[in-house]
Amino acid sequence: MPAPSKRAVAAGETRRVLMEATAQIMLEEGYAAATSRRVAARAGVKAPLLHYHFPSMDDLYLAVFRRGTELNLERLRAALASDQPLQALWEQTFDPRGTRLLLEFMALANHRKEIRAELAAAGERYRDIQVTALTLVMRQHGLDTAAFPPDAMSVLIASIGRTLVLESTLGIAGGHASMLALVERYLRRFEMPPPAPDPRPPADEL
Incomplete structure (x- = not known):
């Protein structure tokens, strides 16, 4: 070539x-x-x-959005393939720059039908990959997918991250530290490696 x-x-x-x-x-x-x-x-x-x-400016906006979408999908696949996929997924969702830019595109989509359609298609594509991977990750970690549906968890993760970024932009910080601590606590709980087996025989076998 x-x-x-x-x-x-x-x-x-x-x-x-x-x-x-x-x-x-x-x-x-x-x-x-x-x-x-x-x-x-x-x-x-x-x-x-x-x-x-x-x-046109719409052509430029679409190019920016599509480029960002491909980069985000690459980051998503890398995050979900890491040793701590839930932690990596949370860090990506909570990325202030990416979230702020997405919010601007969401505002722009209110006035541009083509961008709205592109935004919806990319969002569904992103969520499908995320839910498929989350299902596998949650099962591997012994999480009850009936009690915590992966698609609902995907929405929850995105909602928390975007809300924190949006409120921070507005100067609202109440409850943020507690929410971050709560998320980190559960991430450590679910992704903490299981304890190594005790090589010693049980006491009743001694």
Whole structure:
């Protein structure tokens, strides 16, 4: 397979810089501030070059979201394949940057049908992978999946993480430390390795 040309590499780099600039503006000031002029200025390019790569701002928003979705799916698979998948999953869900950006896309989706559809499809895809993996992880750790349905646990984990990030953004901190301590306590309980078997024979066999 031939190596990509310098022009293709440069085009890919320009697209990457534009997407990163868009995400950063959305995080700092909200999606409404991510106009073509603001994004182009942040990326250090002329506005016509932005429109060459992304004919409309919706095209740019979708590219940013899709790129983030693929990165998150890679992180999800890595988290669920780790030695402490529940801990890794919680840390990913509680990631302030990713959660804030998702909330901006959710706000944007209220005004853009195409982005709303993309957001819903990505969310269902992400949850399907998460629930399948959670089912396996919970069974391996002896958790009762009837009492704690994996799909409900997936929603619970996401809800707690997003609520804490959203409230922190607003300056609300009441109960956060207690909730974090509660989550960490249960994570340690469920993912604590079982004690090693005692090599000594039982007392009645001595």
